[in-house]
Amino acid sequence: MKTHASSLLAAALLSSLAPLACDKSEAELVGRSCEIAGEVAECGGGSVAYCSSFEASSDLEYGPCLEPEEIECEPGEVHSLGPRADEFEQAVCGDYTERCEVWGGEPTWRSDDDCETPLVLNFSDAAMSAASRFELIPAEQTPAATFDISAHEGGCVSTDWPTAATPWLAVDLDQNGFIDAGHELFGSGTRLADGRRASDGFVALASFDANGDGLVDALDPRFGELLLWRDHDADRRSQLGELEPLSAAGVEALPVAGAEEAACDERGNCAAIGGRFEHAGGRGTLIDLFLSCH
Structure with a gap:
């Protein structure tokens, strides 16, 4: 008991x-x-x-x-x-x-958006067609590495890759000294403040336009965070010496307005050609790349 x-x-x-x-x-x-x-x-x-x-x-x-x-x-x-x-x-x-x-x-x-659309900068001041404003290295001709452009599960990790002449616009969000994935570029991988993903690179850049004047410049608090990533060896890894402040190239402002014209290449990549900007060597063009998955 x-x-x-x-x-x-x-x-x-x-x-x-x-x-x-x-x-x-x-x-x-x-x-x-x-x-x-x-x-x-x-x-x-x-x-x-x-x-x-x-x-x-x-x-x-x-x-x-x-x-x-x-x-x-x-x-x-x-x-x-x-x-x-x-x-x-x-x-x-x-x-x-x-x-x-x-x-x-x-x-x-x-x-x-299944379009992977990070921004790059073309620094050429020469008159050229929309199609010639962007130059990409075929995915199979780059080192066997991947980069998560879309920054979400199941997204594309193998695309053609821009040359160092048209560098990525980037931001090192976690301040680890590297660009880790598409969430640290300006495009469809960008997570906006409300949790949504940006529909394209211009929308992503506009999130830095704090005063709403159509430009991201020194009047906006986060302008100093903008970086250029020139991936010289096209290995999809940001190395020491490949990242530099946007201001180091003499760029004082970037327009956030959307595309004015567009063009595509034979590999299915397309580019939305945005506004012009001033830099130390003249004028350049902001380009939103729509990268095809390979």
């Missing part, structure tokens, strides 16, 4: 402690750093927490524990939203889509 009573008491004690153990597990998990965006961890009781960013430049950490009914969509799902208004973008990119991504610790539908 005593043994039976002891068993009941032990069972009751374990039952009372179980919620506390679960709560403690959840408290330890939420906010903990993690390595892989979208990674799922069990909180207990059927709830899960997702690894994600919480600000445009933050490190990854686990978000709140979510019950199944609180999960809006399955990360990685893609839906079509219909054709684009701009004929050029429709021809190059196809229909608008939305993708389920984890942001702020919760899966949610986000605009997903």
Whole structure:
């Protein structure tokens, strides 16, 4: 009888402690750093927490524990939203889509442009056609390395690559001295302040135009963060000596207005030719590259 009573008491004690153990597990998990965006961890009781960013430049950490009914969509799902208004973008990119991504610790539908569109700068002042304003090295002629242009799971990691003559416009968000992926370029991999991805490079650059005057210049607080990445060896890795401040090239302002003309090459890459800018050697052109995946 005593043994039976002891068993009941032990069972009751374990039952009372179980919620506390679960709560403690959840408290330890939420906010903990993690390595892989979208990674799922069990909180207990059927709830899960997702690894994600919480600000445009933050490190990854686990978000709140979510019950199944609180999960809006399955990360990685893609839906079509219909054709684009701009004929050029429709021809190059196809229909608008939305993708389920984890942001702020919760899966949610986000605009997903399958066009990879980082900005480059052409420093030539010579009169030339739109098609000759950008020069790309075929993917198969570059070192066997990849670079995550789209900066999201399942995105393209192998594209043709610009020469050092038309460097990437970049920003070292985590200040580690390297350009790690498309989220540190200006294009469709850019994460805007509200968590959305930029639809193109000009929209991404406009997020730095704090006073809304149509230019990103010294009057905008983040102008000093802008970098040029001249990948001299085309290895898709930013090395010492390949990064320099935009101002070092004598560029004092960049226009954020969209494309004025467009052109494509025989490999399916296209370019939206934007506004002109002044630099130490004359005038140049801002170009949004629509890179085809190879």
